[in-house]
Amino acid sequence: MLKLRLTRIGRKRQPVYRLVVMLNTTRRDGRPIESLGYYNPITKESYFKMDKINWWLEKGVIPTDTVKSLLKKAANNN
Structure with missing residues (x-):
């Protein structure tokens, strides 16, 4: 089953997350x-490709x- 989820990038104590599509069994x-x-999450900055x-x-x-x-937050801000 495919899921739309976050994967972590960034340094220790400075998380940044990427929004990705992947199988639910993938780490x-x-x-x-x-x-x-x-x-x-630190600066509350986000960018999403809403059409995709x-x-x-x-x-x-x-x-x-x-x-x-x-x-939902991104849709309310636009």
């Missing part, structure tokens, strides 16, 4: 199918709870 930092944006995200959601990809709340 957190495993190889993604496609990268769709990023989120920095909507395309994947139409194909049946399930977002995690955290990703779902980030997408």
